[in-house]
Amino acid sequence: MTSDQAGVPRDEPKAGVDLALWRRLWSFTRPFSREKRRLVLFAMGTALFDTALPWVTKAVVDDLTTAGASLPLGRYAALYAFLTLGLASCVMGFINSGGALRTGVSFEIRRAGFRNLQDLSFSFFDRRPVGWLMARMTSDCERLTNILAWGLLDLVWGFSVMSSVTVVMFLVDWRLALTLLSVVPALAWVSRYFQRKILSSSRVVRKINSKITAAYNEGISGVRTTKVFVRESGNADEFSRLTLDMRGASVRNALQSAVYLPLVLVLASLASGLVLGVGGSRVLAGAIPLGTLVMFLAFCHLFFDPIQELARLFAEMQMAQASAERVLGLIEEQPAIADSASVRANIANQTASARPADIAVDGGAAEIGVIRFEGVSFTYDGGQEVLRDFDLEVHAGETLALVGPTGGGKSTILSLLCRFYEPTSGRITLDGVDYTDRSLAWLQSQLGIVLQTPQLFSGSIAENIRYGDLEASDEDLHAAARLVGAEQFILGLDEGYATQVGEGGGKLSTGEKQLLSFARAWLKSPAILIMDEATSSIDTETERHIQAGLAQVLTGRTSFVIAHRLSTIRSADRILVIKDGRITESGKHKELLDLGGHYHELYTSQSLRETGQQPGAWDE
């Protein structure tokens, strides 16, 4: 069967077919035993009909060449029609069941992958770009399921055809059968050799092709830079080299087919020639009728197709092994951060009985009072230490502002608090309980986050705000939008709250997206609010709008704010200056200004920059 999806390049053929790996992948076909059974039956049926059809020709020729034989043409026509219809129904049957198997397995693999991705820890995502993960879940997945479903078909059909033809041949004339089979080893070797070569050179082609795509992308998005630096000819030369590579690789790929296919043709003809010579002699000797010779000539073609297909299948399996490992790795990866056994046991106990409102799902307190970082150190995978022996105590309702240079550890502190990562040493406690002894889902359900780059999902504006609380009423939703000052722009849109935001919110400006993410966080009404440079993408005009709402959001809520905008920082209960993973200054706005340290410097230089951008500065 043809494969309907090209895979991704970047992998080289391995030494052999790794059966254990394919067995692991094969386990995903378990829910489809009915489809598999049907596929096998239809494939075998096809093979039988394929073998039977030359038999009719043989019978006709035999009747024509045997003196005195009658020729029941009506019966032969009926038999031929029956075989044709049988073959066609088997073909339809295996395509249908193969399609069901292929799409079903693909669905199962994607589901397993997606489910696991929702649980995997951030350390996993840090090492793998989104594009990489997407490729695993889409093209790799398609490629592998193509191999699983259509490979099963090729395997069953190929072996059935070869064995049924072999059986028939030996039953009819073993000498002629051996004659035909003598060419098979050569054909198998040639097919195997060339199919691998062709596959790997077509991978080279695809690799260069993706480079060409990247070059066009860069050429188009960087066209202004290219123009102003007068780089047109330089870029064209580089591109030229790439297209020449492509030309060479494509021609090489075509040449391999150009050698392979004629070679197969010659081998098949060698078989036919031998059959003609040997079989003809047998006919002359009166050992076999002429029809048998004609049938054997037809078998030459029938026998050669499956060998080519199987050679291609094995080559593809070898090529795809790297994809298989990556996809399985993604599905089987264990999340580094998950509920411990005792927490899971607690959760199991809790759900059994109705629990009071002040008890959380894991049996701990439902509210969060004092949060403490106790001697927390943290190192990213293989990187340098970001936090060392960090202590911090935050009380319920406090608003904390974190300032300091990039890379100083501000975002890391928040990531640890959200348990996106866990401390390398030391611990973080919630009212004295180590947070690794609490439910991860419960902790994260207490959080509201607004990030520097707002992330929305395709769908309407209402759906995006409702992400904060799936059960929220329309009134609550509108109130949240109003509070953060988003309602004005929403109502200005043609379809108001029902307006589609486009992929990733692409139809809205960054500022508008940020307003929606504020509304979303507010609707959730989280116990802990985290804002990581949340206002930096909003222009000053808009920020003025949400200032009041923001103040309301922050009051009485434990909040952590990383910000560059002074307005936000100034109103914090406590400002921490974080530098090289330590708190270097701590206190209220005025106290820190008096200190004349880093904060003073930061504040002085930044106020200058901001006034330049403030609309007010330009007006009367």
Add this chain to the structure above:
Amino acid sequence: MSQRAQDSLWSLSRGQRLRYLCAIAALAAGILLAFGLPLATRAAIDGPLTQALGRAGALPAEDNWLQELGVRLGAGVRGQLWLAGVIFLLLAALSGICLYFKTRLAASASEGMVCRFRERLFGHITRLPMSWLDDADTGDLVQRCTSDMETVRAFLSTQILEIARALLLVVLVTPILFALDVQLAMVALALLPVIVAFAYVFFSRIKSLFKTMDEAEGAMTTVLQENLTAIRVVRAFGRQEHERQKFEVRSANYRVHHQRFIKLLGLYWSTSDVLSMGQMGLVLIVGAWFTKSGDLSVGTLTAFLEYEALIIWPVRQLGRVLSEAGKAVVSMRRLREVLAVEEESALEGNTATVLPPLTGAIEVRDLSFAYKGGKPVLRNVSLSLAAGQTLALIGRPGSGKSTLVQLLLRLYDYEEGSIRLDGQELSSLPRQFVRSQFGPVLQEPFLYSRSLEDNLKIGAPRAGSESLHAAAGAAAIHDSIVEFQHGYETEVGERGVTLSGGQRQRVAIARALLCEPTILILDDSLSAVDTVTESAILAALTERRGQGTTILIAHRLSSVMHADLILVLEAGRVVESGSHQSLILEDGPYQRLWRVQGYLEDEIQSEGGRKA
């Protein structure tokens, strides 16, 4: 315009036509040789085999070339059989060689054409005017360059030949069949048009279904992509289960559409099987009937069956290929649309070396400009700057600062007013020459995905490492670069490091400085750089004073106050101009700005005053 004719496939095939012709000739030769195979079998069956069987209807010896040849070579009946086998193999080998040359010639012809086409397109795009590129949808343009090009490539490299093969097979087999037996020939060709038409109609019909399936897959991919990009949001809102359901709905929908699509393919293949096998069966049964009545030899019957087997598969494919080739027409039209856009003028020729370098004096008179179909962005702007001076442009976003700079770079063409560089009208100077005089740092600088060193050297490929480091030092990026694991060899972009906004800006400044430009342009190029670094860079730039002209767009008065000329732009007009000293004395926006910033400084002084 002649451009249209120039970009047709026909003109692109220049230099490759002979190859294509030879490929077709080789294909025809290969087919003819392969058509000899059934004749060899036929001769063997009708000659030695039938005669040995002593059956009536066999051709007399003088009519059978195999027997004649055998007799001449002195071979017996068995020898004649082996002779047939050898001829069979020989014909196949010769046909194989022809097919090899066909593929080889066709591949080098089509890849050569596509290679040239790609280069032409790439070069064309870099030479398109900015005014066109601004309006173009980047994604769509990339799509045209890649997938439309791929469609054209598939057409040139395989589809053309498949169509040619099917047509040649039918055209060449027809006289042979008719020579063998007129009546059976008509039977043998009867269903072929039906088979082609069925495939063509089927594949044209399912195009819309294919599109729905594609869209279903797209919807699923979108959920996946959004989920992965917004993974922090998903976790923080505890929406994993919600996301799983959302994904599974889309994924299941795609599965349904995909499965339906495959099912239809099943319907197609089985129907097509019935038609093809039916055609074969027709030949067998009708041929047997003719043979029985003595009008046809057994060898001719088997030859007919073999011919049918040779042509039926390519004919089955023909309908599908024809329907797919229709896509190539659409793709070609989309590509020609891009190629038909007129390129920027005066870019050709290597005029940059002919003209003497400029000194950097700029004279702008009554310049007005509007982007295509837009409101005026600049209105009657005039300014005069001597070589080596520094010009500062301030004003709120949209006031026309960047536009002025881009006009200087000849990225857009002005129609009203005049711009003179060293007294020469800008529009009379070659674009490349003009641009080579500038060291531009544009807003949101673009870096190529290659090494930092290559990026820095983009405007000065021959710069030595000393000047490279000096430029990087002046832009306060050298220290950061050295700290990277691979230093200047560090790759930028997807496969390398991700630079922060400030780092990108500083790399862009270093890149511009390395050109040792007559005129340096900094368009809001320090916005993401922290204040301490900013002052260091500005200090380094003052060394250019007197040597090169500098144009600075900035928001902070502290960065612009030392400029020789400051222009305050408002809605495309110059509302104030002069030096810092003169502007603070005038009652205008600059003074107001100065007061607000000064006031703020005072406030800080008083708040932090106890310490300071």
